[in-house]
Amino acid sequence: MADAKQLHIAMFPWLAFGHMIPYFELAKRIAQRGHRISFMSTPRNIQRLPKVPPNLSSQMNFVSLTLPHHDNLPHDAEATNDLPFHKIPYLKISCDKLQDSLAEFLQKFKPDWIIYDFIASWLPPITAKLGISSAFFSIFQAWSLCFGGSSSSAMINGKDPRTKLEDFTVPPPWVPFKTNVAFRLHEAKKIFDLYEMNDSGVTDMVRAGSVIDGCDVIAVRSCMEIELQWISLLGELHGKPVLPVGLLPPTAYDNRDTLEDNNWLTINDWLGKHEPKTVIYVAFGSELNLSQIELTELALGLELSGLPFFWALRNRDDTVVLPDGFEERVKGRGVVCTSWAPQLRILAHESGLIARVFTEKKVGIEIPRNEEDGVYTRKSVAETLRLVIAEEGGKIYRKKTNELRVLFADEQLHDQYIHKFVEFLENHRQVSNH
Incomplete structure (x- = not known):
């Protein structure tokens, strides 16, 4: 609403850059609409976030929360990418101990809203007591949340009818529409981890269920054009x-510093030397670690394909390395970038074709893997890439991927979603204040 009063919105993402960056992007867009943001994280994480655009600096305040020490955490570890995978539960314990300082902030400043992540299962009782409206913002799309079932029964109370791995390789019984979206056996094994107790004392599924159960609204990083049915189902569940x-x-102001802007100029120059829609972009996000076998087979598969590629490789495990001589052999045709890579800029470039597992929409095609352990071979990597990029049989994937690229680049569309979300926050606040 044009005359809506300025809101004060607190934000608390999980201590992982795959979560903090989307929260930061959402914060900027809310601030652009005149509202005040208090972005809460730890000192070192705040330092490592991108710079705030000058025109928003008065709207965005960073609240530094000192991370309580845990004996199993290295001294300066404040995010998941500072740690090997098995130590992440200890980061969750330290994050849970931020409860008091976060409650103190909320009590003192009484924001109109808090937007928080799956980690903070202890926040809903605090916000309810203080009368602060709350939103759960999921960086994952609606379909993956729907797989958890309803928050009160399946997620929190363990009344999930699925009891064995095979149950997760088909769509859940509560999905009313026809879909092929389900986990492979090797993925189901990882999903089972979410239900199992870890050293933090709370399963990830119970955390997410508690957060969803206690919030006023669920926000998802998605759009109706991609998963209309899943978004509707999530609301029903x-x-x-x-x-x-x-x-x-x-957003346009994406320059972290001159060095990284120069980094983009170099990448852009390299992309410009290739024909449109011929470059493979390889990225797994900041939270996924490849094993040595996976990394080796992927690298040799890219080499075997003979196709140009850009690989944003951010592996946390220093013992996992590229095959000997790989970078030398693919020089000129392939780039391996181990520092920050401007993902959306690369995807928007006309030569960058991204192969995603949007199999139902024919946007991507899955690389054949061993069902048991998820291992793929260099041959299967090379053959799948050649099909999608160059062969006649891959025409439908190229057509559909181009449609998705247009969707990714449609700033007006994404802007409209933010507008509706902010409007909801404004209206809900006005209703609750009467």
């Missing part, structure tokens, strides 16, 4: 409004 906030492509 939890009996709450679900608002997609778009895909949150980075």
